[in-house]
Amino acid sequence: MPDTAVLKHHVDLLDRTATRLGVDLQDAAISGQFAFDDIADAVLRCTQCPQPEACESWLATAPSAPEQAPHYCRNHDLLTALQGAAE
Structure with a gap:
């Protein structure tokens, strides 16, 4: 499992990317668009990215x-789905 600093960095990257796309991850989870556990899974996917500097x-x-997250984003599909749900 990644260390705390790596996790915090990727939480920040994921949250900033979602916010830039008009997605509030906390609101999406509270409204039932996806589960809170899915946020943890998304962060773990993000930590596996070989190019966080590109993000x-x-x-x-x-x-x-x-219009959408970068094509290389490991959470591209999730963020795209949440964008559609937020519209």
Whole structure:
């Protein structure tokens, strides 16, 4: 299992990416769009990404309301589904 610093970094990356896409992960879980355990699974998928620096770069340069997460994002499908549910 990744150490605490790695987990915190990827929680931040996932949350910032979701927010940039107009998705509030906490609200989505509370409203039943997905389970709180799915957030943990998403963070663990994120920790397995070989290029978190690409995500940092995307967050720094992406438009304020991008249409979707980067294609390489291990949570692309989840975030896309949550975007559709939020609309």
